[in-house]
Amino acid sequence: MDAQPTGLVTIPARSGKATRVTRGQRIRVVNTHGAQVVDTWAFNGQDLTEFMSMEHTRAHALTVFPTVGSTLFTNRRRPILTFLEDTSGGIHDTLIAACDRYRYELLGCATYHDNCTDNLASGLRHPGLVPPETPSPLNLFMNIPVAANGSVSFEAPVSTAGSFVTLRAEMDLVIAFSACPQDLLPINGIDCKPTEAHFELLA
Amino acid sequence: MDAQPTGLVTIPARSGKATRVTRGQRIRVVNTHGAQVVDTWAFNGQDLTEFMSMEHTRAHALTVFPTVGSTLFTNRRRPILTFLEDTSGGIHDTLIAACDRYRYELLGCATYHDNCTDNLASGLRHPGLVPPETPSPLNLFMNIPVAANGSVSFEAPVSTAGSFVTLRAEMDLVIAFSACPQDLLPINGIDCKPTEAHFELLA
Numbered sequence: 001m002d003a004q005p006t007g008l009v010t011i012p013a014r015s016g017k018a019t020r021v022t023r024g025q026r027i028r029v030v031n032t033h034g035a036q037v038v039d040t041w042a043f044n045g046q047d048l049t050e051f052m053s054m055e056h057t058r059a060h061a062l063t064v065f066p067t068v069g070s071t072l073f074t075n076r077r078r079p080i081l082t083f084l085e086d087t088s089g090g091i092h093d094t095l096i097a098a099c100d101r102y103r104y105e106l107l108g109c110a111t112y113h114d115n116c117t118d119n120l121a122s123g124l125r126h127p128g129l130v131p132p133e134t135p136s137p138l139n140l141f142m143n144i145p146v147a148a149n150g151s152v153s154f155e156a157p158v159s160t161a162g163s164f165v166t167l168r169a170e171m172d173l174v175i176a177f178s179a180c181p182q183d184l185l186p187i188n189g190i191d192c193k194p195t196e197a198h199f200e201l202l203a
Numbered sequence: 204m205d206a207q208p209t210g211l212v213t214i215p216a217r218s219g220k221a222t223r224v225t226r227g228q229r230i231r232v233v234n235t236h237g238a239q240v241v242d243t244w245a246f247n248g249q250d251l252t253e254f255m256s257m258e259h260t261r262a263h264a265l266t267v268f269p270t271v272g273s274t275l276f277t278n279r280r281r282p283i284l285t286f287l288e289d290t291s292g293g294i295h296d297t298l299i300a301a302c303d304r305y306r307y308e309l310l311g312c313a314t315y316h317d318n319c320t321d322n323l324a325s326g327l328r329h330p331g332l333v334p335p336e337t338p339s340p341l342n343l344f345m346n347i348p349v350a351a352n353g354s355v356s357f358e359a360p361v362s363t364a365g366s367f368v369t370l371r372a373e374m375d376l377v378i379a380f381s382a383c384p385q386d387l388l389p390i391n392g393i394d395c396k397p398t399e400a401h402f403e404l405l406a
Binding site: 053054055056059062063064065077078095096097100103106132133134136146150153 | 267
């Protein structure tokens with residue numbers, strides 16, 4: 001296995017990062033500056049075609065908003081991560097696709113804009129992996145309220161600087177993060193300033 | 204192009220069916236016996252790696268419950284279908300994965316159980332196609348209420364016999380249906396008896 005990083009690892013602003021995690025280890029994801037969405041993916045470490053799936057998770061966790069105690073499932077309906085701790089206010093999203101070049105083109109960008117879909121691919125490049133597809137991510141700290149009639153809206157995070165979530169790996173896996181580069185909508189805070197975030201592997 | 208079917212086409216109970224559709228054509232999906240969920244997928248007819256995506260649709264339609272007037276988007280954020288008519292009560296699902304062999308194994312099935320994931324693949328076999336992946340489907344007539352706290356539940360359809368939805372193709376596409384074979388939970392009605400459904404291509 002590739003060497004695991006120790007201590008706090010930076011997810012640079014607008015960028016992706018990935019690492020292998022051993023079953024039973026915990027992963028703490030820190031919202032360092034408080035308003036940064038972190039798109040998160042997890043893949044079976046032995047077979048990347050099995051991955052954390054929001055549509056399968058909703059069918060088993062029976063919620064659109066995972067919270068402490070929730071198990072996250074793969075597309076083969078096996079537990080892959082468990083939500084252990086959350087000091088961020090408990091608002092995370094399972095509904096919205098990773099941003100991509102098409103998203104920014106529709107928002108008027110005439111030139112390339114960093115995006116979470118490409119960050120997944122570039123983050124996995126360091127462990128030498130290629131994503132088999134772009135699963136719908138677990139969008140940590142992302143605030144997408146669902147109204148009684150089912151309408152959704154894009155809001156600023158409720159998290160605060162230094163708040164975090166802790167997840168436990170339920171299988172040997174590869175976890176990938178993208179510090180979302182969205183700076184045209186206030187999903188990363190009303191200042192529209194994407195920042196770095198951090199993660200740490202714990203025993 | 205393969206010849207298009209004319210008149211009402213049967214989606215046999217527990218099975219899949221697919222056909223090519225020309226941009227501008229309408230597709231009517233009939234809930235013949237009233238309580239049958241029809242998992243629905245649409246793929247760009249020239250490039251199956253572009254397909255209708257629930258997670259991208261929610262980001263643009265800004266709802267978890269598409270209704271008359273809603274546009275459904277691909278994973279490249281282009282319109283692929285528009286909801287034109289709905290006599291079924293307007294309850295459809297975008298949240299839940301297609302059922303698959305893992306689902307039925309967890310529900311206690313010791314032998315093979317028909318499932319919507321395999322039905323997508325077998326339905327596409329007649330036009331000679333292979334799905335690049337199993338996108339999260341548009342589950343027509345499927346009743347998955349979302350409570351104020353985000354919890355979801357599996358309920359019987361509200362649709363009635365002969366009720367239908369009409370969709371318009373916004374590009375040349377391949378549409379695939381599965382008459383969901385779920386008979387262990389009351390998602391296809393409280394009798395847990397999956398039935399056939401029908402579709403028709405209109406000018």
